Amino acid sequence: MMENGNGVCAVDIQAVEKVYHSKGRQPVQALKKVSLSIRDNEFFTLLGPSGCGKTTLLRLIAGFEQPTAGEILLFGNRIEGLTPYSRSVNTVFQHYSLFPHMTVADNIGFGLKMLKIDQATRDKTVSEMLSLVHMEDFANRMPHQLSGGQQQRIALARALAPHPKVLLLDEPLSALDLKLRQAMRLELKQLQEKTGITFVFVTHDQEEALAMSDRIAVMSNGEVQQIGTAGDIYDRPSNSFVADFIGETNLIDAEITSQAGAISNCDFPGGTLQAETITGRSVSDKVTLTLRPEKLRLSTAEEPEQGRMMGHVVERVFLGTDTTYLVQISPEVTLQVREQNALPGATRFDVGAKVSVAAADGATRILEG
Numbered sequence: 001m002m003e004n005g006n007g008v009c010a011v012d013i014q015a016v017e018k019v020y021h022s023k024g025r026q027p028v029q030a031l032k033k034v035s036l037s038i039r040d041n042e043f044f045t046l047l048g049p050s051g052c053g054k055t056t057l058l059r060l061i062a063g064f065e066q067p068t069a070g071e072i073l074l075f076g077n078r079i080e081g082l083t084p085y086s087r088s089v090n091t092v093f094q095h096y097s098l099f100p101h102m103t104v105a106d107n108i109g110f111g112l113k114m115l116k117i118d119q120a121t122r123d124k125t126v127s128e129m130l131s132l133v134h135m136e137d138f139a140n141r142m143p144h145q146l147s148g149g150q151q152q153r154i155a156l157a158r159a160l161a162p163h164p165k166v167l168l169l170d171e172p173l174s175a176l177d178l179k180l181r182q183a184m185r186l187e188l189k190q191l192q193e194k195t196g197i198t199f200v201f202v203t204h205d206q207e208e209a210l211a212m213s214d215r216i217a218v219m220s221n222g223e224v225q226q227i228g229t230a231g232d233i234y235d236r237p238s239n240s241f242v243a244d245f246i247g248e249t250n251l252i253d254a255e256i257t258s259q260a261g262a263i264s265n266c267d268f269p270g271g272t273l274q275a276e277t278i279t280g281r282s283v284s285d286k287v288t289l290t291l292r293p294e295k296l297r298l299s300t301a302e303e304p305e306q307g308r309m310m311g312h313v314v315e316r317v318f319l320g321t322d323t324t325y326l327v328q329i330s331p332e333v334t335l336q337v338r339e340q341n342a343l344p345g346a347t348r349f350d351v352g353a354k355v356s357v358a359a360a361d362g363a364t365r366i367l368e369g
C-alpha cells in the first residue's frame with residue numbers, strides 16, 4: 001500500500017506476533033497477527049486501552065524487541081537484523097529522559113555528535129531545532145531548570161535533530177496537565193507537517209487521537225480492531241469495542257423486523273429505529289445498534305413517530321458546554337442524550353420529566369461485529 005513516489009510505505013507491519021516468555025510465568029501474547037501499513041509523511045496513531053500492546057508494537061518498530069512471527073519493513077526494507085541505531089527511527093518515550101548533566105543544547109546535539117557530524121553543522125541544527133520548538137532562549141539551561149512541558153519539547157527537539165525518517169512517540173504528553181497537553185497537541189501536529197517526518201504516535205486518549213491523526217489504528221487485546229481516519233472511526237465504527245472506546249455512544253440490542261432496500265427497521269424494547277442496511281444482516285437477525293448521544297434530541301412532543309421514542313429523564317449531568325441526560329424509554333433501554341447549553345432559551349428538563357427522544361436521520365448504525 002501507499003506509497004511515497006516509489007510505491008513504498010514508511011512502516012509495513014505484516015502479520016506480526018509477539019509472545020513474551022518469562023521464567024515461571026505463563027507466556028503473554030502481547031500481539032496477535034497485527035498487519036498495518038503506515039504511509040510516508042503520515043501522522044499515524046496507535047490507540048487503545050492499557051495493556052493492549054501499543055508500546056510492544058512501537059518497540060518492535062524501534063528494534064528494542066524482535067517479533068515472534070511476522071515481518072516489519074521500513075521503506076520496503078526488512079529490518080530484523082538492524083540495531084535500533086541503524087534504523088533511521090527515533091523514539092520519544094513517555095517520561096522525557098533528558099541527560100540531566102547536559103545543557104539543553106548538548107542534549108539536542110547529542111545524537112548528531114554520535115553520528116560524527118561536525119561542530120558547525122551541529123550548532124546550526126541545534127539552533128534550528130530550538131526555534132522549531134519555540135525555545136530559542138533556553139540553549140544553556142540545564143534540564144532541571146525547565147518545566148515539564150519545556151522538557152518535553154526539548155526531548156522532541158532531540159529526537160528530531162538527526163532528522164529520522166520515522167519518529168515513534170510513546171504517550172509523550174501523558175505527564176503534562178490538561179491545558180499544556182492541549183497546546184502541545186497542536187504543536188506536535190504542526191511539527192509533523194513542517195518536518196514531513198512520519199509520526200507513529202501512541203496514546204490511550206481518544207480525544208488526543210482524534211485531534212491529531214491522519215489515521216488511527218484502534219487496538220484491543222493485542223489485535224487491531226479498525227484502521228481509518230478520525231471521521232471513519234467515529235462515524236462508522238466497525239464493532240462495539242470501537243464504538244464504545246471512541247467517544248460516548250449508546251449500544252442497543254435490537255432485531256431487524258423489516259428491510260426496504262437500503263433501510264432496515266430495527267425494533268427494541270421502547271422503540272424502532274431505521275438504519276442503513278449492511279451486508280450479511282437480514283430480517284429477524286439480532287443486531288447491535290450504535291447511536292451517538294449528540295445525535296439525539298429531547299423535546300416535549302407527545303406522540304411517538306418514526307425515529308422518536310417516549311421516556312422520562314432519570315439523570316441529568318451538567319458539563320459546562322453540554323448537559324448529558326439519561327432517558328429511560330423502557331425497563332431494558334436507557335439512552336444517553338447530549339445537548340449543547342449554548343443556545344439561549346434551550347429547555348432544561350428535570351429529573352422525572354416526561355420527554356420524547358428523536359434520532360437524527362442517518363444517526364443510527366448497525367454494527368458489523
Ligand SMILES: Nc1ncnc2c1ncn2[C@@H]1O[C@H](COP(=O)(O)OP(=O)(O)OP(=O)(O)O)[C@@H](O)[C@H]1O
Nearest residue numbers: 020022028030049050051052053054055056057204
Ligand atoms: N517485557 C515483558 N514481559 C512480559 N510481558 C510483557 C512485557 N512487556 C509487556 N508485557 C505484557 O504485554 C502486554 C502488552 O503490553 P504493552 O506495554 O505493549 O501495552 P500498552 O498498550 O503499551 O499499555 P499501556 O497503555 O499501559 O502503556 C501486557 O499484557 C503486558 O503486561
Ligand SMILES: [Mg+2]
Nearest residue numbers: 054055056170
Ligand atoms: Mg505503553
